[in-house]
Amino acid sequence: MGRRPVRETASAAHVDTPAAAPAASGRRISWDVIRVVALIEIVIFHATYLGPATEPGIPAVSHPWTHTCGASILIMVSGYFAAVTLARNPPGRWLARRFARLLPAYLVAVVVVYAVVKLFSPDEFSLHELRWTDLVGNLLLLQQLLPNVAYVDLSWWTLPVQVAGFTAMALLAWWRVRGRAVMPVLWVVVLCPIVFREIWMGDHPATWMTIAVEGTGLAMAHLLVAGVAVRRWATRRIGTVHLILLLATVLVAEKVHPPLTSVILVAVGLALMCLAARGPDWPLPAVLVEPVRWIAARSYGIYLMHQSIGYLLEDRLARLGCPSWVWVGGAVTAAVLLGWGITAWVERPAYNTLLRFIGRAPGAVPA
Numbered sequence: 001m002g003r004r005p006v007r008e009t010a011s012a013a014h015v016d017t018p019a020a021a022p023a024a025s026g027r028r029i030s031w032d033v034i035r036v037v038a039l040i041e042i043v044i045f046h047a048t049y050l051g052p053a054t055e056p057g058i059p060a061v062s063h064p065w066t067h068t069c070g071a072s073i074l075i076m077v078s079g080y081f082a083a084v085t086l087a088r089n090p091p092g093r094w095l096a097r098r099f100a101r102l103l104p105a106y107l108v109a110v111v112v113v114y115a116v117v118k119l120f121s122p123d124e125f126s127l128h129e130l131r132w133t134d135l136v137g138n139l140l141l142l143q144q145l146l147p148n149v150a151y152v153d154l155s156w157w158t159l160p161v162q163v164a165g166f167t168a169m170a171l172l173a174w175w176r177v178r179g180r181a182v183m184p185v186l187w188v189v190v191l192c193p194i195v196f197r198e199i200w201m202g203d204h205p206a207t208w209m210t211i212a213v214e215g216t217g218l219a220m221a222h223l224l225v226a227g228v229a230v231r232r233w234a235t236r237r238i239g240t241v242h243l244i245l246l247l248a249t250v251l252v253a254e255k256v257h258p259p260l261t262s263v264i265l266v267a268v269g270l271a272l273m274c275l276a277a278r279g280p281d282w283p284l285p286a287v288l289v290e291p292v293r294w295i296a297a298r299s300y301g302i303y304l305m306h307q308s309i310g311y312l313l314e315d316r317l318a319r320l321g322c323p324s325w326v327w328v329g330g331a332v333t334a335a336v337l338l339g340w341g342i343t344a345w346v347e348r349p350a351y352n353t354l355l356r357f358i359g360r361a362p363g364a365v366p367a
Contacts, residue, residue, distance in 0.1 A: 034073065219253075
Protein backbone atom coordinates (compact mmCIF):
# COMPACT_ATOMS: atom_id res chain seq x y z
CA MET A 1 0.00 0.00 0.00
CA GLY A 2 1.54 3.26 -1.08
CA ARG A 3 0.62 5.16 2.07
CA ARG A 4 0.63 2.17 4.36
CA PRO A 5 3.65 2.23 6.70
CA VAL A 6 6.15 -0.59 6.86
CA ARG A 7 4.43 -3.29 8.87
CA GLU A 8 5.76 -4.80 11.29
CA THR A 9 -4.84 -9.27 15.07
CA ALA A 10 -13.19 -24.24 16.54
CA SER A 11 -14.75 -27.00 17.80
CA ALA A 12 -12.07 -29.59 17.21
CA ALA A 13 -11.00 -31.66 20.18
CA HIS A 14 -8.15 -30.35 22.29
CA VAL A 15 -5.24 -32.21 23.75
CA ASP A 16 -6.37 -33.53 27.09
CA THR A 17 -3.59 -32.20 29.28
CA PRO A 18 -3.74 -29.62 32.07
CA ALA A 19 -1.49 -27.29 30.14
CA ALA A 20 -3.51 -27.42 26.97
CA ALA A 21 -6.97 -27.57 28.46
CA PRO A 22 -9.18 -24.66 27.46
CA ALA A 23 -10.39 -22.13 29.94
CA ALA A 24 -13.86 -22.35 31.36
CA SER A 25 -15.03 -20.24 28.41
CA GLY A 26 -13.88 -22.94 25.99
CA ARG A 27 -11.26 -20.61 24.52
CA ARG A 28 -8.42 -22.51 22.89
CA ILE A 29 -4.85 -21.66 23.85
CA SER A 30 -3.62 -22.16 20.28
CA TRP A 31 -5.30 -18.96 19.08
CA ASP A 32 -3.86 -17.03 22.01
CA VAL A 33 -0.38 -18.32 21.13
CA ILE A 34 -0.78 -17.07 17.55
CA ARG A 35 -1.96 -13.66 18.75
CA VAL A 36 0.83 -13.29 21.28
CA VAL A 37 3.61 -14.37 18.90
CA ALA A 38 2.30 -11.97 16.23
CA LEU A 39 2.13 -9.15 18.78
CA ILE A 40 5.66 -9.82 20.03
CA GLU A 41 6.91 -9.75 16.44
CA ILE A 42 5.29 -6.35 15.86
CA VAL A 43 6.63 -4.77 19.05
CA ILE A 44 10.16 -6.13 18.59
CA PHE A 45 10.25 -5.13 14.91
CA HIS A 46 9.31 -1.57 15.76
CA ALA A 47 11.48 -1.30 18.88
CA THR A 48 14.67 -2.78 17.43
CA TYR A 49 14.50 -1.92 13.73
CA LEU A 50 11.89 0.54 12.50
CA GLY A 51 12.32 3.00 15.38
CA PRO A 52 16.10 3.32 14.92
CA ALA A 53 15.62 3.40 11.14
CA THR A 54 13.15 6.30 11.19
CA GLU A 55 13.96 8.40 14.27
CA PRO A 56 17.32 10.22 14.28
CA GLY A 57 17.51 10.21 18.07
CA ILE A 58 17.35 6.40 18.35
CA PRO A 59 20.67 4.65 17.59
CA ALA A 60 20.81 1.35 15.72
CA VAL A 61 20.86 -1.86 17.74
CA SER A 62 23.38 -4.60 17.07
CA HIS A 63 20.89 -7.35 16.22
CA PRO A 64 17.57 -5.87 15.08
CA TRP A 65 14.57 -7.96 14.04
CA THR A 66 14.08 -6.83 10.44
CA HIS A 67 11.18 -9.02 9.32
CA THR A 68 7.57 -7.94 9.42
CA CYS A 69 4.43 -10.06 9.43
CA GLY A 70 2.64 -9.67 12.76
CA ALA A 71 0.03 -7.06 11.79
CA SER A 72 -1.01 -9.11 8.77
CA ILE A 73 -1.41 -12.21 10.93
CA LEU A 74 -3.49 -10.36 13.52
CA ILE A 75 -5.87 -9.13 10.81
CA MET A 76 -6.18 -12.66 9.41
CA VAL A 77 -7.03 -13.97 12.88
CA SER A 78 -9.53 -11.14 13.23
CA GLY A 79 -11.13 -12.19 9.94
CA TYR A 80 -11.42 -15.77 11.16
CA PHE A 81 -13.25 -14.85 14.36
CA ALA A 82 -15.36 -12.27 12.55
CA ALA A 83 -16.67 -15.14 10.43
CA VAL A 84 -17.27 -17.24 13.55
CA THR A 85 -19.31 -14.59 15.35
CA LEU A 86 -21.16 -13.22 12.31
CA ALA A 87 -22.71 -16.65 11.79
CA ARG A 88 -24.26 -16.44 15.27
CA ASN A 89 -25.64 -12.88 15.32
CA PRO A 90 -27.85 -10.56 13.28
CA PRO A 91 -25.47 -8.51 11.07
CA GLY A 92 -26.45 -5.11 12.49
CA ARG A 93 -25.97 -6.19 16.08
CA TRP A 94 -22.77 -8.03 15.17
CA LEU A 95 -21.31 -4.90 13.56
CA ALA A 96 -22.31 -2.76 16.52
CA ARG A 97 -20.55 -5.17 18.88
CA ARG A 98 -17.43 -5.12 16.70
CA PHE A 99 -17.31 -1.34 16.71
CA ALA A 100 -18.01 -1.26 20.45
CA ARG A 101 -14.91 -3.39 20.93
CA LEU A 102 -12.64 -1.54 18.50
CA LEU A 103 -13.50 2.13 18.55
CA PRO A 104 -13.63 3.43 22.16
CA ALA A 105 -10.11 2.23 22.98
CA TYR A 106 -8.86 3.51 19.62
CA LEU A 107 -10.37 6.97 20.10
CA VAL A 108 -8.84 7.32 23.56
CA ALA A 109 -5.49 6.04 22.27
CA VAL A 110 -5.49 8.70 19.52
CA VAL A 111 -5.98 11.50 22.03
CA VAL A 112 -3.45 10.12 24.54
CA VAL A 113 -0.71 9.42 21.99
CA TYR A 114 -1.22 12.79 20.28
CA ALA A 115 -0.99 14.63 23.61
CA VAL A 116 2.10 12.73 24.78
CA VAL A 117 3.94 13.21 21.49
CA LYS A 118 3.10 16.92 21.28
CA LEU A 119 4.05 17.58 24.90
CA PHE A 120 7.22 15.53 25.28
CA SER A 121 8.85 14.96 21.87
CA PRO A 122 11.96 16.87 20.78
CA ASP A 123 11.79 19.14 17.73
CA GLU A 124 13.49 16.59 15.46
CA PHE A 125 11.07 13.80 16.39
CA SER A 126 9.12 12.76 13.30
CA LEU A 127 5.70 13.33 14.87
CA HIS A 128 6.53 16.57 16.68
CA GLU A 129 4.84 18.66 13.99
CA LEU A 130 1.49 16.88 14.18
CA ARG A 131 -1.40 19.34 13.69
CA TRP A 132 -4.86 19.41 15.20
CA THR A 133 -6.18 18.43 11.76
CA ASP A 134 -4.12 15.23 12.05
CA LEU A 135 -5.77 14.55 15.41
CA VAL A 136 -9.24 15.03 13.94
CA GLY A 137 -8.38 13.00 10.84
CA ASN A 138 -7.17 10.08 12.94
CA LEU A 139 -10.21 10.25 15.21
CA LEU A 140 -12.41 10.00 12.11
CA LEU A 141 -10.26 7.17 10.63
CA LEU A 142 -9.41 9.30 7.60
CA GLN A 143 -5.62 9.00 7.79
CA GLN A 144 -5.60 6.38 5.07
CA LEU A 145 -8.04 8.20 2.79
CA LEU A 146 -6.63 11.73 2.93
CA PRO A 147 -3.00 12.26 1.85
CA ASN A 148 -2.71 15.45 3.93
CA VAL A 149 -3.58 13.68 7.20
CA ALA A 150 -0.56 12.26 9.03
CA TYR A 151 -0.74 9.14 11.15
CA VAL A 152 -0.59 9.82 14.88
CA ASP A 153 0.69 6.24 15.14
CA LEU A 154 1.77 4.30 12.06
CA SER A 155 0.52 1.01 13.49
CA TRP A 156 -3.05 2.21 13.17
CA TRP A 157 -3.26 1.50 9.44
CA THR A 158 -5.06 -1.70 10.48
CA LEU A 159 -8.08 0.10 11.99
CA PRO A 160 -9.54 1.56 8.76
CA VAL A 161 -9.00 -1.81 7.07
CA GLN A 162 -10.93 -3.63 9.78
CA VAL A 163 -13.74 -1.08 10.02
CA ALA A 164 -14.28 -1.14 6.26
CA GLY A 165 -13.95 -4.93 6.09
CA PHE A 166 -16.36 -5.61 8.95
CA THR A 167 -18.88 -3.19 7.45
CA ALA A 168 -18.67 -5.02 4.12
CA MET A 169 -19.11 -8.38 5.87
CA ALA A 170 -22.20 -7.14 7.71
CA LEU A 171 -23.70 -5.78 4.48
CA LEU A 172 -23.11 -9.06 2.67
CA ALA A 173 -24.77 -10.94 5.51
CA TRP A 174 -27.69 -8.50 5.49
CA TRP A 175 -28.06 -9.06 1.73
CA ARG A 176 -28.10 -12.80 2.51
CA VAL A 177 -24.93 -13.60 0.57
CA ARG A 178 -24.24 -17.03 1.99
CA GLY A 179 -23.46 -20.62 1.09
CA ARG A 180 -21.83 -21.08 -2.29
CA ALA A 181 -22.23 -17.38 -3.11
CA VAL A 182 -19.58 -16.46 -0.52
CA MET A 183 -16.54 -17.91 -2.27
CA PRO A 184 -16.90 -15.97 -5.57
CA VAL A 185 -17.08 -12.79 -3.50
CA LEU A 186 -13.89 -13.71 -1.64
CA TRP A 187 -12.08 -14.41 -4.89
CA VAL A 188 -13.18 -11.08 -6.39
CA VAL A 189 -12.02 -9.19 -3.30
CA VAL A 190 -8.55 -10.75 -3.53
CA LEU A 191 -8.09 -10.66 -7.31
CA CYS A 192 -9.48 -7.25 -8.27
CA PRO A 193 -6.92 -5.13 -6.37
CA ILE A 194 -4.07 -7.27 -7.77
CA VAL A 195 -5.27 -6.84 -11.35
CA PHE A 196 -5.95 -3.13 -10.84
CA ARG A 197 -2.49 -2.50 -9.42
CA GLU A 198 -0.58 -4.56 -11.97
CA ILE A 199 -2.43 -3.28 -15.05
CA TRP A 200 -3.40 0.30 -14.27
CA MET A 201 -1.62 1.74 -11.24
CA GLY A 202 2.05 1.36 -12.19
CA ASP A 203 4.85 2.98 -10.18
CA HIS A 204 3.27 6.45 -10.06
CA PRO A 205 -0.49 6.01 -9.77
CA ALA A 206 -2.95 8.88 -9.86
CA THR A 207 -4.20 10.06 -6.48
CA TRP A 208 -7.72 8.79 -7.12
CA MET A 209 -6.33 5.32 -7.88
CA THR A 210 -4.38 5.26 -4.64
CA ILE A 211 -7.45 6.33 -2.69
CA ALA A 212 -9.68 3.78 -4.45
CA VAL A 213 -7.38 0.82 -3.84
CA GLU A 214 -5.41 1.73 -0.73
CA GLY A 215 -7.27 4.49 1.04
CA THR A 216 -10.44 2.41 1.20
CA GLY A 217 -8.57 -0.58 2.63
CA LEU A 218 -9.36 -2.73 -0.42
CA ALA A 219 -5.68 -3.50 -1.01
CA MET A 220 -5.50 -5.14 2.42
CA ALA A 221 -8.88 -6.87 2.31
CA HIS A 222 -7.15 -10.11 1.29
CA LEU A 223 -6.03 -10.49 4.91
CA LEU A 224 -9.60 -10.61 6.20
CA VAL A 225 -10.48 -12.91 3.29
CA ALA A 226 -7.76 -15.32 4.40
CA GLY A 227 -9.28 -15.58 7.87
CA VAL A 228 -12.78 -16.11 6.48
CA ALA A 229 -11.48 -18.78 4.08
CA VAL A 230 -9.73 -20.68 6.88
CA ARG A 231 -12.97 -20.61 8.86
CA ARG A 232 -14.96 -22.00 5.92
CA TRP A 233 -12.36 -24.73 5.48
CA ALA A 234 -12.45 -25.51 9.21
CA THR A 235 -16.22 -26.01 8.99
CA ARG A 236 -15.74 -28.07 5.80
CA ARG A 237 -17.59 -25.68 3.54
CA ILE A 238 -14.65 -25.62 1.11
CA GLY A 239 -12.08 -28.29 0.32
CA THR A 240 -8.37 -28.27 1.05
CA VAL A 241 -7.37 -27.70 -2.59
CA HIS A 242 -9.70 -24.71 -2.84
CA LEU A 243 -8.25 -23.29 0.37
CA ILE A 244 -4.67 -23.73 -0.83
CA LEU A 245 -5.42 -21.97 -4.11
CA LEU A 246 -7.11 -19.06 -2.38
CA LEU A 247 -4.43 -18.67 0.28
CA ALA A 248 -1.71 -18.82 -2.39
CA THR A 249 -3.49 -15.93 -4.13
CA VAL A 250 -3.66 -14.09 -0.81
CA LEU A 251 0.12 -14.43 -0.51
CA VAL A 252 0.50 -13.06 -4.04
CA ALA A 253 -1.59 -10.07 -2.96
CA GLU A 254 0.58 -9.65 0.13
CA LYS A 255 3.63 -9.60 -2.14
CA VAL A 256 2.14 -7.25 -4.74
CA HIS A 257 0.75 -4.57 -2.45
CA PRO A 258 3.55 -2.46 -0.92
CA PRO A 259 5.42 -2.21 1.34
CA LEU A 260 7.40 -5.43 1.29
CA THR A 261 6.58 -7.88 4.04
CA SER A 262 7.92 -11.30 4.91
CA VAL A 263 5.53 -13.34 2.78
CA ILE A 264 7.16 -16.53 4.06
CA LEU A 265 6.36 -15.62 7.66
CA VAL A 266 2.80 -14.66 6.69
CA ALA A 267 2.51 -18.11 5.07
CA VAL A 268 3.75 -19.68 8.31
CA GLY A 269 1.09 -17.72 10.16
CA LEU A 270 -1.57 -19.05 7.80
CA ALA A 271 -0.34 -22.60 8.34
CA LEU A 272 -0.55 -22.14 12.11
CA MET A 273 -4.07 -20.78 11.76
CA CYS A 274 -5.08 -23.88 9.80
CA LEU A 275 -3.61 -26.11 12.50
CA ALA A 276 -5.43 -24.17 15.20
CA ALA A 277 -8.71 -24.19 13.27
CA ARG A 278 -8.97 -27.89 12.52
CA GLY A 279 -6.44 -29.61 14.74
CA PRO A 280 -6.36 -30.34 18.46
CA ASP A 281 -5.57 -27.56 20.87
CA TRP A 282 -1.84 -27.13 21.32
CA PRO A 283 0.00 -28.49 24.36
CA LEU A 284 1.60 -25.61 26.21
CA PRO A 285 3.67 -25.83 29.41
CA ALA A 286 1.40 -24.99 32.32
CA VAL A 287 3.72 -22.19 33.44
CA LEU A 288 3.10 -20.36 30.15
CA VAL A 289 -0.68 -20.71 29.94
CA GLU A 290 -1.65 -17.80 32.19
CA PRO A 291 0.98 -15.36 30.81
CA VAL A 292 -0.09 -16.15 27.25
CA ARG A 293 -3.76 -15.69 28.10
CA TRP A 294 -3.02 -12.47 29.99
CA ILE A 295 -1.13 -10.90 27.08
CA ALA A 296 -3.64 -12.14 24.50
CA ALA A 297 -6.50 -10.56 26.44
CA ARG A 298 -4.68 -7.21 26.32
CA SER A 299 -3.17 -7.56 22.86
CA TYR A 300 -5.36 -4.89 21.26
CA GLY A 301 -4.45 -2.32 23.89
CA ILE A 302 -0.76 -3.15 23.62
CA TYR A 303 -0.96 -2.87 19.84
CA LEU A 304 -2.63 0.53 20.06
CA MET A 305 -0.12 2.02 22.49
CA HIS A 306 3.25 0.54 21.59
CA GLN A 307 4.69 2.39 18.61
CA SER A 308 4.72 6.21 18.82
CA ILE A 309 5.09 6.35 22.59
CA GLY A 310 7.63 3.52 22.39
CA TYR A 311 9.71 5.49 19.90
CA LEU A 312 9.51 8.59 22.09
CA LEU A 313 10.64 6.65 25.17
CA GLU A 314 13.49 5.04 23.24
CA ASP A 315 14.55 8.47 21.99
CA ARG A 316 14.57 9.96 25.47
CA LEU A 317 16.42 7.06 27.10
CA ALA A 318 18.98 6.92 24.30
CA ARG A 319 19.67 10.65 24.71
CA LEU A 320 20.34 9.99 28.39
CA GLY A 321 23.08 7.54 27.37
CA CYS A 322 21.25 4.35 28.29
CA PRO A 323 22.37 1.17 26.47
CA SER A 324 20.08 -0.33 23.85
CA TRP A 325 18.82 -3.12 26.09
CA VAL A 326 17.51 -0.51 28.53
CA TRP A 327 15.59 1.60 26.02
CA VAL A 328 14.28 -1.41 24.08
CA GLY A 329 13.20 -3.02 27.34
CA GLY A 330 11.67 0.27 28.45
CA ALA A 331 9.64 0.56 25.26
CA VAL A 332 8.35 -3.01 25.59
CA THR A 333 7.50 -2.54 29.26
CA ALA A 334 5.69 0.72 28.53
CA ALA A 335 3.70 -0.97 25.77
CA VAL A 336 2.53 -3.70 28.14
CA LEU A 337 1.64 -1.28 30.94
CA LEU A 338 -0.16 1.18 28.67
CA GLY A 339 -1.92 -1.68 26.91
CA TRP A 340 -3.06 -3.06 30.26
CA GLY A 341 -4.30 0.39 31.27
CA ILE A 342 -6.32 1.10 28.15
CA THR A 343 -7.80 -2.41 28.28
CA ALA A 344 -8.79 -2.19 31.95
CA TRP A 345 -9.93 1.43 32.03
CA VAL A 346 -11.32 2.00 28.54
CA GLU A 347 -11.86 -1.03 26.31
CA ARG A 348 -13.66 -3.34 28.75
CA PRO A 349 -15.81 -0.74 30.58
CA ALA A 350 -16.80 0.94 27.32
CA TYR A 351 -17.63 -2.36 25.66
CA ASN A 352 -19.73 -3.56 28.61
CA THR A 353 -21.60 -0.24 28.72
CA LEU A 354 -22.27 -0.14 24.98
CA LEU A 355 -23.28 -3.80 25.00
CA ARG A 356 -26.22 -2.97 27.25
CA PHE A 357 -27.52 -0.48 24.69
CA ILE A 358 -26.84 -2.83 21.78
CA GLY A 359 -28.74 -5.60 23.55
CA ARG A 360 -31.77 -3.33 23.91
CA ALA A 361 -31.84 -2.44 20.21
CA PRO A 362 -35.06 -3.42 18.39
CA GLY A 363 -34.83 -6.90 16.97
CA ALA A 364 -31.77 -7.84 19.01
CA VAL A 365 -31.46 -11.49 19.92
CA PRO A 366 -29.11 -13.19 22.37
CA ALA A 367 -25.74 -14.18 20.91
